[in-house]
Every structure is written in C-alpha cells, then in structure tokens.
Amino acid sequence: MHVETLGDGHPDYTIVACVHGDETCGWHAFNRLKASDVTLRAPVKFVLANERAFKLGYRFCDVDLNRVMPGDTESDKHEVRLAARLRRELEGTKVLDFHSTESTGCPYVIVTGEDDASRRLAQSTGLDRIVDMSHLGGGVTGPVTGVAVECGYYDEEGAASRAHRILLHFLAAEGLIDRPYARSTPEVYEVFDDAPGQGFTFVADNFREVAEGEVFAEKNGTARRADTDFYPVLMSTHGYDERIGFMARHVGRVEEDSPKC
Ligand SMILES: [Zn+2]
Structure with missing residues (x-):
C-alpha cells in the first residue's frame, strides 16, 4: 500500500x-x-x-x-x-x-x-x-x-x-479547491438481488428497466427472462465468474440539501 x-x-x-x-x-x-x-x-x-x-x-x-x-x-x-x-x-x-x-x-x-x-x-x-x-x-x-x-x-x-x-x-x-461545481441530485437504484449465472451474454442495458418476462441474457440459444421488473446494474457478459450482475429497484432521487431521498 x-x-x-x-x-x-x-x-x-x-x-x-x-x-x-x-x-x-x-x-x-x-x-x-x-x-x-x-x-x-x-x-x-x-x-x-x-x-x-x-x-x-x-x-x-x-x-x-x-x-x-x-x-x-x-x-x-x-x-x-x-x-x-x-x-x-x-x-x-x-x-x-x-x-x-x-x-x-x-x-x-x-x-x-x-x-x-x-x-x-x-x-x-x-x-x-x-x-x-x-x-x-x-x-x-x-x-x-x-x-x-x-x-x-x-x-x-x-x-x-x-x-x-x-x-x-x-x-x-467539498471546498478543497477553488473551481466551479454543481452538486447533483442523483437517482437512487437499490440493489435487491443478484442475477446468478455463468457464461451468459447480457443483452439488456444497465439502468434501463427490464419488465417481467423480458429477455435480459442468453446462453447457447437459451433465453434468461426476468421473473420480476428490475433495473440491471453492473450487469455484463464477462464481468463476473458466477453472476451476470445485480438487480435493482429505482427508489427515487436525492434532493438538493436534503439528505433523504
Ligand atoms: Zn472495482
């Protein structure tokens, strides 16, 4: 280190x-x-x-x-x-x-x-x-x-x-350098589960909602369908050995100067 x-x-x-x-x-x-x-x-x-x-x-x-x-x-x-x-x-x-x-x-x-x-x-x-x-x-x-x-x-x-x-x-x-900035009001996505699987090709888009029943990954001609609505995050074809990535729900937006979302 x-x-x-x-x-x-x-x-x-x-x-x-x-x-x-x-x-x-x-x-x-x-x-x-x-x-x-x-x-x-x-x-x-x-x-x-x-x-x-x-x-x-x-x-x-x-x-x-x-x-x-x-x-x-x-x-x-x-x-x-x-x-x-x-x-x-x-x-x-x-x-x-x-x-x-x-x-x-x-x-x-x-x-x-x-x-x-x-x-x-x-x-x-x-x-x-x-x-x-x-x-x-x-x-x-x-x-x-x-x-x-x-x-x-x-x-x-x-x-x-x-x-x-x-x-x-x-x-x-954070006030550590003198430079223009604009604090953001980000959208929050809360991970609730992972999508396990090896060797799948991820065919949806991260941060775009996948509806129940929609195909989000494929392997050897077999489609993997969503069993609930979710937003893919950190999903990819080669990123992890044993999972495609994570399933998240969109829970709202962080308001400026308000810590709650
Ligand atoms: Zn890292």
Whole structure:
C-alpha cells in the first residue's frame, strides 16, 4: 500500500485508488492532480490500496480486497492483511474510492450504507446515479463516510480522464479547491438481488428497466427472462465468474440539501 498526503496537516479526506489492482483510473487521476497547478485549501490523503496487485496488473493476489473488510493483520492472505491496514488509513476521514468496470452505464456512485453523510458526499461527485449496494455489504467504504465511483472501462483513457474530472469536481464541492461545481441530485437504484449465472451474454442495458418476462441474457440459444421488473446494474457478459450482475429497484432521487431521498 502506498500512502501520500498532499498539503500539510491532518487530512479529513482520503482518495483511494486500486482497491482492485487492474482498475487504474483513480491512480491516473491522482497523478494528474499532482502534476497540475491546482492549490489545495486543506490536506488530502491519497492511498494506492492494492499496490502489489496493481504492479502485477491483477485484480487481486489472494482474495477480493473489497469483500474482506475489516481484515486481519495475522491472516496468511495478502488482501485480508491489507484490509486491516487500509481500514486504519480510512478511519476518521471521508473517502472517495475509484473503480472501473467491465459493465456499461458509467459513471455512477456506489454507496454501501444508508447514512446521510455518504449520500451528501455522493452529491459532491456531480454524478446523476447512485447504486446502493447495502444488500451486498462488505465494501471498503462500508465502515466509513464514503462512496465509490465507477468511472468506465478498466484502464482505458476514458475512465482515467473521467476519474480526473470527478476528482476535481469532488474536491471543489467539498471546498478543497477553488473551481466551479454543481452538486447533483442523483437517482437512487437499490440493489435487491443478484442475477446468478455463468457464461451468459447480457443483452439488456444497465439502468434501463427490464419488465417481467423480458429477455435480459442468453446462453447457447437459451433465453434468461426476468421473473420480476428490475433495473440491471453492473450487469455484463464477462464481468463476473458466477453472476451476470445485480438487480435493482429505482427508489427515487436525492434532493438538493436534503439528505433523504
Ligand atoms: Zn472495482
């Protein structure tokens, strides 16, 4: 794990990159910020979380870091030990955690708790969609006030430049840099189940409602039909080994300056 603070003093914010080692957009965003002439009004901490996996170009070495919080310093698994260290770095700070993905529909915010403070942070990203993954739990931002953002396809330039834009917007909206911003009033999609399956081709669109009975995936000429209405989120053909992605319901919009949705 690589930790670096820009500015002097104790930081109230932590920007996290590479919880998944092959999702490099947050690291590029940080380096672009560092190379620019932007002046920070307060110190900000940056964490390259899974440095070992990042250097190898892997998602993880032993287990998915995003699924093993709060970790254990005595574990024989790299990411379980790392989770314990990462948790200490994040404690007491507000967290923005950068990811990229196989699935379409980016960019959007992921929250893993109902807390209003995290929803307010989500508005500071300027993005229009929140996916609430509390159903799944376990993410690195779960125990803290924090959000994750999905910026685009893996290590493509598009994801990196989008991550850089989101980072600048977030820092401006949180009062850390001087720059125009517009806090968003995002639509909220709450995950209620996953769609298990191996080797399926995803044929619907993320964030477009699938009606009961509609085909949303296919495999060897066999259609997979929805048994209830839902919005696909993080669904893709190759993104996961054992699931197509997640099923969500649309639960409304976060109002500006109102933490409830
Ligand atoms: Zn990720």
